[in-house]
Amino acid sequence: MSTLVYMKLLEQTPAKYDRGMRLLTLGRIDAIKREIADAWVQSGHAVLEIGCGAGALAALMTGRGARVTGIDVSDPMLTVARQAAPGAELFHMTAAEIDKLGAGRFDRIVSTLAFSELSEDEQDFVLKQAAMLLKPGGNLIVADEVRPVGLGARAIAASIRLPLAAITFLLTQNTTHALRRFESRLGQAGFRLVARKRYLLGTLALFVAEKG
Ligand SMILES: C[S@@+](CC[C@H](N)C(=O)[O-])C[C@H]1O[C@@H](n2cnc3c(N)ncnc32)[C@H](O)[C@@H]1O
Numbered sequence: 001m002s003t004l005v006y007m008k009l010l011e012q013t014p015a016k017y018d019r020g021m022r023l024l025t026l027g028r029i030d031a032i033k034r035e036i037a038d039a040w041v042q043s044g045h046a047v048l049e050i051g052c053g054a055g056a057l058a059a060l061m062t063g064r065g066a067r068v069t070g071i072d073v074s075d076p077m078l079t080v081a082r083q084a085a086p087g088a089e090l091f092h093m094t095a096a097e098i099d100k101l102g103a104g105r106f107d108r109i110v111s112t113l114a115f116s117e118l119s120e121d122e123q124d125f126v127l128k129q130a131a132m133l134l135k136p137g138g139n140l141i142v143a144d145e146v147r148p149v150g151l152g153a154r155a156i157a158a159s160i161r162l163p164l165a166a167i168t169f170l171l172t173q174n175t176t177h178a179l180r181r182f183e184s185r186l187g188q189a190g191f192r193l194v195a196r197k198r199y200l201l202g203t204l205a206l207f208v209a210e211k212g
Contacts, residue, residue, distance in 0.1 A: 014080040017054045021113070028199050029112065032143045032206055033057040036110055040141055040208065041066050045107040048133060050095050050126065051114020055081025055088065061110075062087035069106075071098065095126045103132045112143040116176040123179070127189035134211045140191055141208050145178040148202035182207060 021029050033056055041047055043065030052058050052070030054077055061068045068088035072078050073095075081090050093100070095118060109130045115123055130140050148154055182205075183193050191209035198205045 050111040055084035058085035058088040131190040146205040
């Protein structure tokens with residue numbers, strides 16, 4: 001089964017989701033979540049997580065003493081997340097509605113593997129809303145699938161990804177979009193990139209940006 005199909009099917013079985021994603025990313029996504037919580041989140045921080053899924057990152061961040069607000073569009077995911085992260089406030093809300101949460105409220109906004117489920121227009125909109133929700137100097141931290149750098153790598157990734165995206169859509173009526181030009185999208189939304197790391201042959205990246 002393809003990675004994309006497996007990822008979308010896992011989302012439909014939230015109780016198995018974290019175990020499946022660990023397998024799929026060779027443990028990398030867990031390590032990235034730990035890195036986000038350890039390096040970027042401090043006790044007392046107000047943190048918004050966009051697309052909190054089964055709540056693993058929310059649990060790590062509440063464990064560090066942060067006040068975590070999480071949003072997701074999947075009720076089954078939220079049910080699992082509420083058990084995993086009982087200290088977090090978790091809401092059924094789409095990323096496009098985060099402006100309702102109040103301007104200048106958060107020290108950090110974090111998101112893992114959720115921006116790739118948004119269209120590029122939605123990504124741009126959500127990034128602009130995120131800039132408004134952050135306190136001055138606050139950080140946006142996004143880890144997600146990206147298009148690999150370099151023509152050869154891109155050609156290989158596209159030749160694998162396009163048929164897989166089609167199969168995923170047929171099976172789940174849904175697909176993901178590896179992030180493209182995310183640094184420039186961050187800049188257009190008023191962020192300054194402060195760190196970027198790539199993993200798994202350049203197909204997964206962590207972006208840390210500061211509100212300008
Ligand atoms: C691949 S999962 C990642 C979950 C979690 N962040 C993680 O890294 O394990 C993507 C999550 O984003 C959520 N999602 C997708 N589109 C969304 C949207 N427009 N607004 C909020 N959440 C969304 C899905 O319901 C799902 O829980």
